[in-house]
Amino acid sequence: MLLGAALGAALLLAGSCHALQSVNRVGRYLYGADDGKRFYVKGISYQEQGLITGNDPTSFPEPGDFIDPLADSAGCQRDLPYLQQLGVNTIRVYSVNSSLNHDTCMSLLSKAGIYTIIDLSLPVNGSLDRVSPSWTTNLLNLYVETIEAFSKYDNVLAYNVGNEVAISNLTTVVGPFIKAAARDVKGTAYVALGLLLIKLGIFTLAYLKSKKFPQLVGYASVDAPDIWRLPFAQFLSCDNEATSIDIYGLNNYEWCGDSNFQAAYVGTENAFKTYNIPAYFSEFGCVKSPPRLWTEVQALFGPQMIDVWSGGLAFSYFPAFGGFGMVNISSDAKTVIVSDDFNRLKSQYALVNFTDNPTKSNAGTTNYSQCPAETPNFLASTKLPDTPNTNLCDCVLKSFSCLFTPQTPNYTYIVGDLLNYGCSQLGSLGGSCDTIASNGETGVYGSLAECDPTIKLSYVLSSYYEAYNRTPQSCNFSGNATINPSAPPTRTDAVKAAQSCLTATPASTFTPSSVPLPQPPGASTSSSISTSTRKGGATNNRVGLAGSEGIIGLGAFTLTSIIAGVWILL
Known part of the structure; x- marks a missing residue:
């Protein structure tokens, strides 16, 4: 009786914290677990940008630090009414600190019906390195700590194991490491999901692993020529479910100014016509031809594209490098000043109506094809690195x-x-x-x-x-x-x-x-x-790489003679 009561109490505790239905992958589409309706990401990127270091050897600027927006209770309370004005159902956050408390923000967002897509990487040394990629114990532990911190919330839609790691055909060698990260995150996520119940001693790990992990595991890709972008996307979703991502994001900025589907999106639409897993625009909103009219919203959520794409996220709520951003925050951090950019997106999002097609019963299953072969423009091996130990x-x-x-x-x-x-x-x-x-x-x-x-x-x-x-x-x-x-x-x-x-x-x-x-x-x-x-x-x-100029901290060290053999562990 005591065990049964404890089990019931634990289940009640777990259930009482969840107001939003989970979103599941069926075939190549997303559906609500409870209502069975097709789910589309209608969202916005939500994170203040860290300091751009400008020292990336690939000339691809990256921030050197970050501000965790989901740990800023006052900021979430300030911004929530504006997110609701936009009518978004999802926000994307690029870096979070797992040691901080996120209860207030995640609760506010959940009550407002807003899901989160959370990138697991951190700036500088907390992400897969496009220059010298490896999948290591410190990265796996970092990713798992974030999953454990967010496993108690009902409004995590997906975790991204990387963002724009591959930026050219030469950097497609990161593919095996991305797949290894997806494999291991999916394998450990079962544990994170039931962390509370494990601590209570109610469920065994074997039981947890037998249950489907509701959050999706994804990757956000840079837009690039199809000659490597397409095989790279296919590689991330090939072979089998265990080593593939669940959802593919494309940071797409092809629609600029007063464009149209034929001019901006038809090529990308055709390229992904037969893609096997859910795909969405993980960023969109070109700034090359201002003002941003956001007319691409009607194409992205309209009949021309919903057979392939499941919505997207406008970039970005806060100001960002390159002239992006839709609001400004007052110097005392209490007031939001919206721009015309914000108001135009608000108007376009208000026109969106979700189409429940195909229905869940007609969505089919996910087919995992053979992985693409290596070519001079696609260099990823199908042999993945081991799970870090x-x-x-x-x-x-x-x-x-x-x-x-x-x-x-x-x-x-x-x-x-x-x-x-x-x-x-x-x-x-x-x-x-x-x-x-x-x-x-x-x-x-x-x-x-x-x-x-x-x-x-x-x-x-x-x-x-x-x-x-x-x-x-x-x-x-x-x-x-x-x-x-x-x-x-x-x-x-x-x-x-x-x-x-x-x-x-x-x-x-x-x-x-x-x-x-x-x-x-x-x-x-x-x-x-x-x-x-x-x-x-x-x-x-x-x-x-050879260090031709010496390094910090080794100025006094020189090799003058060799007394014994080098210890080589192969």
Whole structure:
């Protein structure tokens, strides 16, 4: 009786927090779980822009920080009436802080019938890197923490595992990492959904995994030429459900000024005519021919496009880089000043009527086709990286003899440069960084490619230290490294300890690689340090690039002689 009462109370608690119906994917469309009606995203991007750093090596500007709008209770209360004036049913938020409280904002939005699409990535080091992509323990943990923080809310429509990570045909090598992120987020989301019930000890993990996770997992793509945009989209939804995204977003700005469907959208419409999963415009609203008339709204939600697209999100509520934005906020953060842009979108959104076609019973099922083959314009391997294993990485770290211990708490900005420099120097010794490398084109991933960048750096620093026969001064790096007093006593012992971690630590898709003994300089059969070599010779991975100008924190460190072999873990 007590167990039954506890179970009933838990279910009542879970149910009482949910007012909005979940939105499910059926075939290539979205439907309300309760009313069975077709669901369209009619929304707006909702996030103040962080500071643009302007130092992205791809010349693709990214913010260096962010403001979590869903943690700003006063801001949500201020903005909600204006979101309601627009008549939106969805907002998109690009970065959130899982450690903050979002109850007030999420509750207000839920009561207003507004869903959220939440991007899981964070600026700088909290997202998949288009220059040196890898899928690592720190990213997986970050994504899962966000899902756990938002799992209690009924108005999360979807989680995006990435936004515009691939921006050219050369960067399509990020595809395997996006799919791996989707695979692992979908696998862990079951746990996040039932976090409360797990803590109460009522349901087992096996039970939770047997239930369908209601939130969708998606990706938002940059608009680009079809020669790579289309196979990339097909790649993200190919093969099977477990490794595919559930919903595809396209940031589309083709309709500018007083345009029309034939001039702006017909090409994109035809390109995605047979796409197999729900698709929507994750951003729209060109500013090249002001004023923005928003007449594309009637096309996007009209009969010409609803067979393929499930609505879209106007960009953006707040001012953003490039001249976007529909409101301004007063200096005291209390008053909203709307623009003509806002009023025109409001008028266009008011004209939208959702068409329940096809009906849920006629939507069919999702068909997963064979993944597209690699071409010179599409470079993604179908071999995905393993699920990152924190236990494995922590275990191997204990075998390292020289550990990264940065002098500054803001060390994330120097890790990439340190890896860059260290790997170039290992290459000059006849060594390699293949152990920590990821190559999305060939589908080859090193034994430690899944580890946190700081653990990868400790591997590189230890390789230097071992090359100097563990002389104390060779593990300093201008104060950024410390000798590990608990490390195995010799290089041979360290390699054996690392091997035991690789072979003993369980992982669902992990296959350990061999760990050869250290080789003397010049004896290595591979001196390549590139971790993501593109066709045509362009190498774009920080881990594998040579550091020609030195790096922060290593000015005092030089290689003057080699006493012993480089410790190489392959």
